[in-house]
Amino acid sequence: MFFMIVATLFPLTLTPELSRLRDAAPGVLWIGALLSSLLALEFLFRDDAVDGTLEQFALSGQSLTWMLFAKTCTHWLLTGLPLALSAPLAALALGVPVAALGSMIAALALGSFALSLVGAICAGLTLGARRGGVLLSLLTLPLSVPILVFGSDATRHAIAGTEIAGPMYMLGAIAVLGVTLAPLAAAAAVRIGLE
Amino acid sequence: MNWTWFHRFGSAPYMYGFAQRWTPWFGGAALLLMLLGLYGGLVLAPPDYQQKDAYRIIYVHAPVASLSLMIYTAMAVAAAVGLIWRMKVAHAAAAASAPIGAWITVATLVTGSLWGKPMWGAYWVWDPRLTSELFLLFLYFGYMGLRAAIEDPQKADKASAVLAIVGVVNVPIIKYSVNWWNSLHQPATRLLGKADMVWSMVWPLLTMFLAFMLFFAAVLLIRLRAELLRRERGASWVREVLS
């Protein structure tokens, strides 16, 4: 929802010229995706931390890494994936050609997944910190730059009709790196955050 | 291997004494080398074939640029040591280095920007190396922000340590960004062996690198002393030192 609003604000504030919007589209879409993810990230652990359930996860004797990975995946299925699937609406409004939509959805899905993984680490670290929401954004933004760079690159190539394999592979590599390392870091972060 | 020397550094009073003794040496050496390097670079070295005298800012820009990455890495290593071996002094060192690193990164961006004007005609371009250096600054801010936002000092130490370690991923990206992407920023100049610059230009640069590293060491030791005093203010050794 937020993503949609952001995406439609750009034509209103920038220019109604479709060709210029098309140039800006990769940036608009990816920044919109990033901002929506940041908003959603606050809720990844917050409720569980507040009612004490997260603590019970940490005390369950089961692998906290796997549990947080499962939580992050579920979170992505409810936030990142819908965002990727609804992106075509915003994209078409920005003048993105229909042929580019498929790869755009794939890139956004992969990128938002990687974002959720990295964001989970920062969400764990900021549990119980002052101004947690703002701090979460400050911490996640620099770490999400590689995802943004390659993701918007992939979308830019898709719009231009050129080969998208390069940036998509990099995005995939980041996602794989994220899947293997981020949950471990997130588990460490959550244990520290619960102290 | 005898690790006693390593564990001795874990003791706050020992580290305090060490810092007190060595700061003047590091500081003095840094000053000396900096004067030498600046003289060599600004006066002795010949003007560049293409850039004439504008290139001379390299004598400040290149060392601080490397230093900004080195400090972050050192900070992450100190944080990791603190986390793994549970050494309070290591956490104190990481905390003390962060503001220095942030300022050095600002210096990198400013000197780079000043060089950019004569070189590219612009104070700022959004190219990979500059942008990732800017994001390094944001990483420093994030680290300091996280520390400030957590009330409990032990929890702040551990949380910021995890953040520093995770953020270290950005360092290789910055270093190699000029190789990976098309960039206005020049790629790394070979300094030794089959060098791209004449020796009279190279030795002041190497001197400045060393000078800035010693400068960092001196400033770090000063800040570390203050940090240790603050953290251990209830302890008896602090009372002895301050009386």
Place this chain on the structure above:
Amino acid sequence: MLNVQGLHLWRGDRHVLQGVSFEATPGRCVLLTGKNGAGKTTLLRAIAGLLEPEEGRMTWRGASVRDTRDEFHSELAYLGHEPPLKGDLTGRENLHFATGIRRVVSAAEIDAALARTGGTAFADRATRLLSAGQRRRIALAGVLLANAALWLLDEPTTNLDAEGQQLVADLVAEQLSRGGLVVAAVHHSLPLVAGTLTELTLGVA
């Protein structure tokens, strides 16, 4: 079975735990007493592994707690100040979820636990609609379902009426008779059988 030696813990500047040592053996309950702020909650959280002590050693069945954390946790049930219940789920669903992440649990077991703690009547209402005392009864059922050898209870009788407080004492007694261990922080004493209690007072300089 649970051995704590020389535990030191600082929270910020405060030296909260100053060399705490004790031993908990099967069939005995260790009661932590002391004023507010003496460190009872801190000690329980440190034993549970939620807080890291600066110095000291804790062993469970002879093995260091830090090295065997997951095994230790699987034999541990921790109940903090606030019952860890998700407000939108019913009591029954909460128990199914909380126990389910530890082991497979059947509906019959949940029913039995609820019956024991007197929670059957309100087990099918969303927990945010329940009173604090009712939530605590559900949480106690959760402790029963954990099948844990060691219980760490922080003020277990909070919000409970006289009947509820007796219930807690009975549950603890049953746990002890099963060969389990209990470490509980209390403000008022628990009416337990003499000879099964060890009192540890914290915060005495």
